[in-house]
Amino acid sequence: MTSSELHVLSATDWDEWYGVLEGAFGGAGKGPEHREAVRGITDPGRSLAARDGKLLVGTAGSFRFDVTVPGGRSASIAGVSMVSVAATHRRRGILGSLMRRQLDDFRDAGEPLAMLTASEPAIYGRYGYGAASRFLRAEIDTARVRLGPLPDGTDAVRIRTAPPAEALTACEAVYARAVSRRPGMIARLPGWDAVQILDGDPSAPLLCVLAETDGEVTGYARYRNRAAWDASGPAGTVEVQDLHADDPASRAALWRYLFGIDLVSTLTKQSLPLDDPLLHLVSDQRRCGLRQWDGLYVRLVEAGTALTARGYTAPVDVVLEVEDEFCGWNTGRWRLSADASGAVCERTADPADLALPVRALGAAYLGGTSLTSLAAAGTVRELRPGALSAACTAFGSGPAPWYPHDF
Numbered sequence: 001m002t003s004s005e006l007h008v009l010s011a012t013d014w015d016e017w018y019g020v021l022e023g024a025f026g027g028a029g030k031g032p033e034h035r036e037a038v039r040g041i042t043d044p045g046r047s048l049a050a051r052d053g054k055l056l057v058g059t060a061g062s063f064r065f066d067v068t069v070p071g072g073r074s075a076s077i078a079g080v081s082m083v084s085v086a087a088t089h090r091r092r093g094i095l096g097s098l099m100r101r102q103l104d105d106f107r108d109a110g111e112p113l114a115m116l117t118a119s120e121p122a123i124y125g126r127y128g129y130g131a132a133s134r135f136l137r138a139e140i141d142t143a144r145v146r147l148g149p150l151p152d153g154t155d156a157v158r159i160r161t162a163p164p165a166e167a168l169t170a171c172e173a174v175y176a177r178a179v180s181r182r183p184g185m186i187a188r189l190p191g192w193d194a195v196q197i198l199d200g201d202p203s204a205p206l207l208c209v210l211a212e213t214d215g216e217v218t219g220y221a222r223y224r225n226r227a228a229w230d231a232s233g234p235a236g237t238v239e240v241q242d243l244h245a246d247d248p249a250s251r252a253a254l255w256r257y258l259f260g261i262d263l264v265s266t267l268t269k270q271s272l273p274l275d276d277p278l279l280h281l282v283s284d285q286r287r288c289g290l291r292q293w294d295g296l297y298v299r300l301v302e303a304g305t306a307l308t309a310r311g312y313t314a315p316v317d318v319v320l321e322v323e324d325e326f327c328g329w330n331t332g333r334w335r336l337s338a339d340a341s342g343a344v345c346e347r348t349a350d351p352a353d354l355a356l357p358v359r360a361l362g363a364a365y366l367g368g369t370s371l372t373s374l375a376a377a378g379t380v381r382e383l384r385p386g387a388l389s390a391a392c393t394a395f396g397s398g399p400a401p402w403y404p405h406d407f
């Protein structure tokens with residue numbers, strides 16, 4: 001398929017377009033409320049439709065997000081989503097042409113970075129995306145795992161229940177304060193707040209609790225309670241959808257509340273940062289059922305601009321020989337010089353210190369994948385002794401990158 005068969009989505013074609021997307025993921029969909037919410041947040045101008053004649057057979061969309069990057073800065077990133085190809089038209093290169101068009105469009109729009117979460121990890125490396133963050137899934141045996149010691153001030157935090165819709169504004173304020181604290185966090189775009197509380201599961205409605213300190217909301221958790229019991233005792237599950245807090249005491253008070261819910265023996269959370277404070281509050285990490293997953297995949301669209309947009313944890317002066325087969329404009333040598341005052345990244349004819357594919361730069365971009373480990377895997381090559389260690393330190397991040405915001 002050639003790019004001439006790709007079109008920017010017309011709003012009137014949205015239902016057909018979304019139908020192809022739902023069909024590629026099995027067809028069940030998440031119900032009419034979810035569908036209308038997605039319609040509301042889709043930007044047709046950033047969405048592509050692939051057609052075979054009159055038949056719509058492929059979809060891809062993106063959102064322009066402000067995302068926290070190392071150094072506590074915010075960078076504009078194209079968040080790629082809604083990628084699908086109809087089952088009748090797979091493995092004919094349609095995804096490849098969608099990716100080609102998207103990255104050209106991002107470049108034309110001056111968007112230096114793209115990111116996505118992958119339905120399957122094997123898909124996007126060929127287009128220059130590198131695995132930049134990981135997260136933990138937890139399935140905690142609450143009969144065996146205790147919390148504590150808890151931080152000073154936990155007992156002073158009041159926990160109160162609130163309907164998710166009524167509490168939404170207060171919860172969003174807590175979320176907004178959390179965004180700048182961790183690379184990978186996405187500032188919420190208008191209209192996306194309501195998506196966070198879409199229910200769609202009558203068997204266990206979404207519930208919300210607020211943590212309050214001195215009368216101010218300092219944290220929240222949203223969860224579903226599937227209480228159950230059998231002859232051996234409590235057998236239910238609490239599924240924690242999201243939990244954010246301004247301070248350690250509010251966070252601990254929320255977890256203490258969730259761990260204490262009656263008729264429950266398992267507490268799950270679909271996504272925790274690799275360095276989540278909960279790991280330091282539990283008595284037994286082994287019984288927390290932790291499994292690691294790949295999270296954000298990052299793509300440097302314009303390598304020089306992208307490397308200038310983030311902060312670095314130590315001064316660095318390094319020449320990078322970048323290989324980029326899919327976006328050849330990035331290929332070549334770039335000198336990255338950074339210190340506390342900022343970063344400069346420009347083309348250079350100087351000899352290279354490190355050679356690496358662009359997906360390795362994407363993997364390292366948020367500070368969650370070390371250049372040293374990529375070098376040990378043979379992905380990064382050190383051409384000047386000492387350059388790898390210096391660059392690895394500079395590219396690192398304090399908090400592990402994480403995204404609690406689906407897109």
Ligand SMILES: CC(=O)SCCNC(=O)CCNC(=O)[C@H](O)C(C)(C)COP(=O)(O)OP(=O)(O)OC[C@H]1O[C@@H](n2cnc3c(N)ncnc32)[C@H](O)[C@@H]1OP(=O)(O)O
Nearest residue numbers: 024081082083084085090091092093094095096116119122
């Ligand atoms: C950011 C997101 O939205 S993630 C969601 C992605 N969508 C889905 O998972 C929905 C179900 N799957 C699909 O719709 C399709 O199979 C897609 C979009 C994954 C792939 O679309 P296709 O048009 O078949 O891909 P295309 O033919 O362009 O393949 C390009 C290359 O990717 C490879 N590829 C495609 N899908 C996969 C996969 N699931 N796993 C591994 N490799 C894959 C192809 O083999 C091909 O490799 P090559 O370049 O070495 O020949």
